[in-house]
Amino acid sequence: MEIKDATLALAALGQATRLSVFRLLVEAGPEGRMAGDIADALSLPGATLSFHLKELSAAGLIQGEQRGRFICYRADFETMNELITFLTRNCCGGQPDAACLPATKKVAEKATKRARA
Amino acid sequence: MEIKDATLALAALGQATRLSVFRLLVEAGPEGRMAGDIADALSLPGATLSFHLKELSAAGLIQGEQRGRFICYRADFETMNELITFLTRNCCGGQPDAACLPATKKVAEKATKRARA
DNA sequence: CTTTTATTTCCATTTCTCTAGAATATTAGA
DNA sequence: TCTAATATTCTAGAGAAATGGAAATAAAAG
Numbered sequence: 001m002e003i004k005d006a007t008l009a010l011a012a013l014g015q016a017t018r019l020s021v022f023r024l025l026v027e028a029g030p031e032g033r034m035a036g037d038i039a040d041a042l043s044l045p046g047a048t049l050s051f052h053l054k055e056l057s058a059a060g061l062i063q064g065e066q067r068g069r070f071i072c073y074r075a076d077f078e079t080m081n082e083l084i085t086f087l088t089r090n091c092c093g094g095q096p097d098a099a100c101l102p103a104t105k106k107v108a109e110k111a112t113k114r115a116r117a
Numbered sequence: 118m119e120i121k122d123a124t125l126a127l128a129a130l131g132q133a134t135r136l137s138v139f140r141l142l143v144e145a146g147p148e149g150r151m152a153g154d155i156a157d158a159l160s161l162p163g164a165t166l167s168f169h170l171k172e173l174s175a176a177g178l179i180q181g182e183q184r185g186r187f188i189c190y191r192a193d194f195e196t197m198n199e200l201i202t203f204l205t206r207n208c209c210g211g212q213p214d215a216a217c218l219p220a221t222k223k224v225a226e227k228a229t230k231r232a233r234a
Numbered sequence: 235c236t237t238t239t240a241t242t243t244c245c246a247t248t249t250c251t252c253t254a255g256a257a258t259a260t261t262a263g264a
Numbered sequence: 265t266c267t268a269a270t271a272t273t274c275t276a277g278a279g280a281a282a283t284g285g286a287a288a289t290a291a292a293a294g
Binding site: 003011019027077087088 | 120121123124125126127128129130131132133136137140143144145146147182187192194197201204207208210212216
C-alpha cells in the first residue's frame with residue numbers, strides 16, 4: 001500500500017459516521033449487512049448513508065454486492081490489514097529491539113505469509 | 118479507546134501532510150525529530166507544519182518536548198497501538214475462527230499484556 | 235406493465251479544513 | 265540587554281466535505 005491509498009483509507013475512517021459503519025461491518029464479519037439494515041442500526045437517512053458507503057468503497061475498505069433488491073456490504077479485511085501494515089512499517093528504523101509498535105512484527109509476518117499464499 | 122478518540126486520530130492521519138509527518142516520526146523511533154528538521158525533510162513552511170503538529174498532538178499521536186530552543190517531537194506508540202486495537206476489536210463478532218483480521222488476536226494480546234505491566 | 239421496495243444520485247446549504255504570510259512568543263548566546 | 269534562531273499563533277481566503285430532502289434508478293413481485 002502506498003501513502004496515497006493509506007491517506008484515502010484513513011480519511012474515510014476519520015469521520016464519526018463512517019467509522020461507525022465500518023466498525024459495524026467489521027463486527028458483522030464476512031456475512032456483511034444490508035444497506036437498509038445499517039441505516040436502521042445507526043438511524044441514518046438513506047442519502048447520508050449512501051454517501052458514506054460510497055466513500056468507504058472508494059477507499060477500498062468495504063465492498064457491496066447486489067442480493068435481490070438489497071445490497072450487502074462487507075468490510076474488506078485485506079485492505080484493513082494492508083493499512084495496519086503501512087502504519088507500523090519500519091517502525092524505529094526497522095530495529096526489532098526498539099519494538100515501539102508490538103503489532104509491527106506479527107502483523108508484517110502474517111501479511112507476508114498471506115501474500116505468498 | 119473510545120470512538121471519539123479513534124475518529125480524532127484517524128482524521129489526523131487521513132491527511133497527506135500529517136500522515137507523512139507521522140510516518141517520519143514512527144520511523145525515527147523514540148528519539149524523535151526536531152520540528153525544523155521535519156520541516157526541512159518535507160519542505161513545509163513553518164506555519165503549515167506547526168498547524169499539522171498541533172492536530173497530531175491534539176489527537177494524542179505525537180508529543181513535543183522542548184530541548185533548548187528546539188522542540189523534539191516523537192510518535193506516541195501507545196496511542197497508535199490502542200488505535201489498531203480499536204479498529205480490529207471484536208472482528209467477526211469475536212469468533213476466533215473467522216480470523217478476518219489476523220492482527221486482531223496478536224495485537225489484542227500484546228496490548229493487554231502491556232496494560233497489565 | 236404497474237407497483238412496491240431498496241438504494242442511489244442530484245442538489246443546495248452549511249460547516250469544517252488547509253494553507254501560508256505576517257506578527258508574536260520563547261530560548262540561547264554575545 | 266540586544267540579537268539571532270526556532271517555533272507558534274493569528275488571520276483570511278480558497279477549497280473540500282457533510283447533510284438530507286427530493287427525484288431518479290433498479291430489481292422483484294403482483
